[in-house]
Amino acid sequence: MSLSRPSEVSRLPARIARDRTAIRLWLYAIAALILALVVVGGATRLTESGLSITEWKPIHGIVPPLSEAEWLEEFQLYQRIPQYQELNQGMSLSGFKTIFWWEWAHRFLARSVGFAFALPLAFFWATGRVEGWLKPRLLALLALGGLQGGIGWWMVASGLVERTDVSQYRLAVHLTMACIIFAAILWIARGLVTRPSEPPPTGHSRHVGLLIVALALVQIYLGGLVAGLNAGLAFNTWPLMDGRLVPGNLFAMTPVWRNFFESVMTVQFVHRCGAYLLFAVVVIHAVAALRIAGRSRHAQGAVWLALAVTMQAALGITTLLLQVPIGWALMHQAGALVVLAGSVIHARGLTGRYPAPVHA
Known part of the structure; x- marks a missing residue:
């Protein structure tokens, strides 16, 4: 039985097909920027730089200190918070500049993502390139981006008064929201692909594809808790943890x-278990797709996704065993988004394409 079927895309007017391709490529570029933003955010966390800018200036904050007096002013603001008073007492201005630039780069990149989304959207909209069904989806993405900016400051504010770092609850929410936006962008972009579609291998394939996306997002949330608690710096053995497969005192x-949410041991153990579950599901899905669908695009996508999850697991184990060196940690964080991207693109391919417009 053939797995291919005629695609409604072949009936699209050439102009609409071109517009969809342009919007899809633009969305892919935004997704790439978000991946870079998440990696820089991870570096900001690992270098303990996230509290170096103690004020939220969405517009004025785009300009860094330009004089020695401005640098001293920023440094004096940082000296008022517990992180400096309890951990970094005596830090030099040069040392402050190092952590400041990480946080400034993270915020600058976040603003750049906003501009890179809003300005082309306005152009596509004003020139009639955005179809009616697509408009609310793109506006929702814009709104989520604005909400994410607020969540970022909500996270930073948690570390300015009583703590020496940010709340792991808020850090995990901030990271997960970035990944939800990333996933939503890829979902919409994947739906604009103009090649013919294939039916899913089975009626359950769509549900499994969506399950994998959900598991990837949950695993990223758990990774955010691990990062927020510095849990990766403890129990640096695998597969045993504290000398056992299932440690005591969980x-x-x-x-x-x-x-x-607050126990270093339990949070790391749950993160490990989430990885095992995700790995098992994607491998079983890949084997089933190969048996049922042979060399179809869906089966090939399932295999590539299983390979990506395997590589990500290897990165996670290596990062843990090496006690979280920054390079390996950032590769692991980037790998999480690669897995998420693969799962979203795979699942979107299993759920069909957006319908063609009713008028040419």
Whole structure:
């Protein structure tokens, strides 16, 4: 039985097909910028730089200090917060500049993503290149981007008064929201592909594809908790953890739910278990797709996704065993978004394409 079928894209007017291609490539470029933004955010976290800018200036903050007096002013603001007073007492101005530039680069890149999305959107909209069904989707992405900026400051604010770092709860939310936006952009872009589509191998393939996306997002959230608690710096053995496959004292805190968010041991263990579950699901999915669909695009996509998850697991284990060197940690963080991208593109291919417009 053939897995191919005629695509509604072949009936699209040439102008609409060109517009969809242009919008799709633009969205892919935005997704690439977000990947870079997440990696820079990871470097900001690993270098303990995220609290170096203590004020939220969405517009004026795009300009860094330009004189010695301005640098001293920024440094004096940083000296007021607990991170400096308890951890970095005596830091030189030169040392402050190092952590400042990481945080400034992260915020600058975030603003750049906003401009790179908003300005082309305005152009596409004003020139009639955005179809009616696509407009609310793109506006929703723009709104999510604005919300993410607020979440970022909400996260930073948690470390300015009583803590020496940001809340792991807020860090995980900030990271996960970035990845949700990343996934949504790729979902929409993948739906604009103009090549013929194939039906999914089975009626359950769509559900499994969506499950993999959900598992990837949950695993990223758990990774955010690990980062927020510096949990990767503890229990640096694998496959055993604290000398056992299932360590003791996983639920030492009360109430029990706190262990899943505040216990270094439990958070790392749950993150490991999430990785095992994701790996098992993608491998089973790939094997099933190969058996049922042979050499179809969906089967090939499932295999590539399984390989990506395997590589990401290897990166995670290596990062843990080496006690989280910054280079390996950033590769692991980038790998998480690569896995998420692969899962979204694969799942979107299993769910069909957006319908053609009813008028030419």
